[in-house]
Amino acid sequence: MLVHDTDGAAAPVPDRLPDRIECMSASLLAVLVGSVLLAALARRFDLSAPLVLVVAGLAVGVIPGVGDVVDIELDPELVLYVILPPLLWTAGLQSSYMNLRTNKRSIGLLAVGLPLATTFAVAFVAYHTVPDLTVAAALVLGAIVARPDAVSASAIGRRLGLPRRIMTLLGGESLLNDATALTAYKVSLAAAIGAATGWDTGLVTFALAAAGGVVVGVALGAVIVFIRSRLDDALAENAIGLVAPFLVYLTAEQIRGSGVLAVVVAALIVGQRSTRASYETRLQDSAVWRAVQLMLESFAFLLIGLQLPTVIDELHGIPAWLIVTSSAAVFVTVIVVRIVWVYAFAYLPRLLFARVREAERAPTRGQVFVVAWAGMRGVVSLAAAFGVPLTVLSSAGSGSRAHRHGPTRWRPPRRRTGRRRRPTSGWTRCSPTTSPTSTTTPPTCCGRGTTGGAGRRGSGWPTTRTTRPSHRCRCSAGCGWRCWPPSGRRSSPSATAA
Template sequence: MQGSLLAVLVLSVLLAALARRFNASAPLALVVAGLAVSTIPVFEDIELDPELVLYVLLPPLLWSAGLESSYLNLKRNIRPISLLAVGLPLVTTFAVGFVAFHTVPELTVAAALTLGAIVAPPDAVSATAVGRRLGLPRRVMTLLGGESLLNDATALTAYKVALAAAIGSAATWGKGLGTFALAAGGGVVIGVALGAVIALIRYRLRDPLVESALGLVAPFVIYLTAEEAHGSGVLAVVVAALMLGQLSPHAGYETRLQDQAVWKAVQLLLESFAFLMIGLQLPTVIGELAGISASVIFASSAAVLATVIVVRIVWVYTFAYLPRMLSPRIREREPAPTVAQVFVVAWAGMRGVVSLAAAFAVPMTTLSGAPLPGRPHIVFLTFVVVIGTLLLHGLTLPWLIRRLGVQGDDARTDAIAAAAAQEKAATAAADRLDELLADPETAEVHERAADVLRAWNTRRRNSAWERLGRTEEEIGESPTAAFRRLRLEMLAAERKAFIAERDSGNIDDEVLRSVLHGLDLEEATLNRT
């Protein structure tokens, strides 16, 4: 079994590399490849372990997404994100539960609601990958990213409540709401507490290698702690990651550079493995169908898949325009979305590995020892929804984005904002240099070093408007110690100015990360041995 999983891991990375090489959708390619190779004998017995997904794959993927997300953007869009990440999964749970209960005779109400909670949360990994490649407007990307960060917490909590009722545990509406509130509140509190502790430890270590190692284990510790305390591990990890991401500009440059490289590799590895595993579950799912009539399979599959798609479209369109019609304040504060933008958000509802893991985690029996009603249907219908949405949306979403022209001018806007911020940063660096040269202790610094630094600063200021970024030209070789010390002081002033621009809302977190990356690389060059 271990050898087979290793083979899956290696194959997933190779396939992801090919997809990236040919600019194809890696999640879609991996799922199709998994379906194709699932009949090969060496891969037939590979089953998706729910604990592997929920405790090994999910925490680091959430952590990586949280680190890359913008707390300020999420805060500015908290209303629509909440509707997508909290309201939509709950509505989907009840809608799918109602349809499944009436199309699958074996399902009880609780079992049908369990299925609804399982297929409720979209996995926006593939949607955001497509959107980033095709240049979706930043607000659309923020909505999809924010939804994917938080909707798992809503759906998995609803899943726990419905599953408890399905297996025969005493459950009431009041107890269910209490469980939901405890999970949400506990997850947020634990995330804030552990995030603060980790930030305090990391930024006092001043050891980039240890800081990155601590960052690698942090999501697992946070997730497990929250789950053991009956809180939402998903929310805890997301909250802590957002905190660390917001504070990362204040960390050392070596830690930032190292974290970026490490987490991009980890994200590619885990996402590739997860999507290939989805396709490989075909033999297991087929094995669950013994004794189920073809008519029930076809009718329930079509009904549940259609419900998942239609509910999202209706919900997204309704709450994209209804609040604006009812509230003048919303009309003033939020730009009006176009019909095309709303449709792209509504169509980006691909389900993923979390849904399959939750389905496989449904126990075979109730607490009384009797077989759980409709479990084979739950597993099969989940597989249908996951594969159906991945193929349907994944194949059509890029075409729709191009066809509808849903592409923003964020690159141009970001470039102008970055250049304006560079202007202020260059001024701050020049002022700092003048302060240092006015100091009696640095008055004897070689004038050539100061001239080179001023010229370098001017070039950075001008190139920001020409290229809107830093060139890779080397400014001389083997700079003197004075040159190095003064330039580091100027970099610190630039970094402080950029952070202030981000905090005041003049530039986006994505712009900040981009310009800080340039400063970090420059600082690394100055500090090389």
């Protein structure tokens, strides 16, 4: 489409927003339809639908031309607000409160203790293997990979016909580990971007988010049960059930609570009180949610495979040794921590406490082995990785060598010919004279300086040269200014002050 300006010349009209929305909607619809068809074919030929969908997504993403047509950049809000709440709601409705109560110790260790242990273990390993990674950024990475994917474990478990007790453990773990890992992710991310003033504030935020999620879940779950019990219309009751997970999730997030935990608690309450509904309502409700679960699980698995080209493109410019060593270290840490945790808490409490031996059955070696290896990661971890702001990446390392699981926007530092690389041990952190976002005004600890060019926040090379030739400064996002002497000897702020 062309328009004419004042001179009569034809000029093209920029792409309209409705056109871009229409293109994105068409891509999402194509992925949804294709995922459901592939899942139906996999079920028809008795194949593992999750594996088929992931492989199909990888194949579509790498085919020249096809990947450009179905080009979907994973939006974290799409997963956290659209896909995750219904899946958690379905898992909560299908869970038995009595089974969860019987295995509460094992489920609590898997759903609360294991994600936290994985977060700190991965953070420790990443901090010592990734150059210049801050503690907060390392904890963000640990929280991203700490959560096993409930969709993957449950889908493959049903496909293999695992015993009911194992499915109960995996289902109970999947109900609560989302709340633990995602809440830890939010707290660590707030610390990384400077929104949290200290780790004590982060712990308080974690506790308040968990408490808020439980309160919202209990309150809205009771309200939903009350409203549905007063209706005598199966269609209206199921319509309320379809919008319930989104209502609960958004309400909890608005009050700074854990939306994941709120959805889980509300679903458990509604599922426990489902006997109050009529037979027609329960029959329709079961069929509707099974269909929704199939659609969303298929869409999520295909979406994982389609993200491969994006991940590869975002890794451009990172040294190969950094990718291999850090990824291998994180991968091994995640597997080892889960195996050690499961085996330790499966046998040690029984050896040390007679009450545990009397209250619980002894797990078989096969059950412990399956649970120890049922730690697949899925689309929620990928969405959390995509949701890390660039501010965290630019301020994660003093040389801008930030790294995170999955795609990252890493820029190598500029190297000048004939000059020795500056050592990082001589950097001195000092307070800026202006706002933390300033990139042109040198701090007082560097002396009376002049701007040495257009500086960029978080870049890997100096942006300001002072009038004192013994020091150079650059701006670090969220951390103020940093100065270092050319010799690399450690200097104190008093020694560098004007």
